[in-house]
Amino acid sequence: MGGGLFGHPLLWVDLMAKERLQKILASAGVDSRRKCEDLILEGVVRVNRRVVDQLPAFADPDRDTITVNSKRIRTATKVYYLLNKPKGVICTNSDPQGRRKAIDYVPDTERVFCAGRLDADTTGLIIVTNDSVLANRLTHPRYGLAKRYVATVKGSIETSQIEKFRKGIWLAEGKTSGASLKVLKRGPRQSSVEIVLKQGLNRQVRRMLAAVGLDVKSLKRVRIGRITDRGVGAGRYRDLSPAEVAYLHKATGRGNAV
DSSP states (O other), X not given: OOOOTTTOGGGTXXXXXXXXXXXXXXXXXXXXXXXXXXXXXTTOEEETTEEOOSSSOEEOTTTSOEEETTEEOOXXXXXXXXXXXXXXXXXXXXXXXXXXXXXXXXXXXSOOEESSOOOTTOEEEEEEESOHHHHHHHHOTTTOOOEEEEEEEESOOOHHHHHHHHHOOEETTEEOOOOEEEEEEOOSSEEEEEEEESOOOTTHHHHHHHHTTOOEEEEEEEEETTEEOTTOOTTOEEEOOHHHHHHHHHHTTOTTOO
């Protein structure tokens, strides 16, 4: 007899490492997501030889053997790009305003999306991939992968502002976790600072700086974990190396799986 999420422990242990089964099937070209849900409920889908006929159901496309009507599905090849996003470019897959998207800068052989977001006015590093599990882990605060930014702010910076920033700021979502702020250059008209965050709230850096009285003139993400923008100019991208992909998986708690 088949089972759903709670009928098969292998399908729900560490759900952060898994995807919804119907999404995996649709991404593999089996059918639309809705039709794939029907296939699951009909009992023709197996994960590691076990029938899955209830929803929700989850699986890991990289580690699990998934079949439909006894035929193993072929999942899309995983791709990983490091993009240096220019100003004015958005990190969504569609935009009613017709603005240019980050995904427009990378090859479109696979359906890709941004791992997290940078707002339109923020430039710098964003990972573009079709690996939704890794993307979720890169943006989930539970895994705390550090991201480094350089900001130019108006005016000088007071010691009290630095201390308040480092202790955490109360935002609508609650108090932010501690973040580091280092003054790179202090001047009467403008200053530059380096910020390291492990959270990823919406426009978090700008909102935290504004909360301590600092007006941002420009903001750039220059580092994700240990991956830097070296050699990647604005509007350019490169493939992440296998070693970098393995590092990101390991840094977000998924071992060396690729």
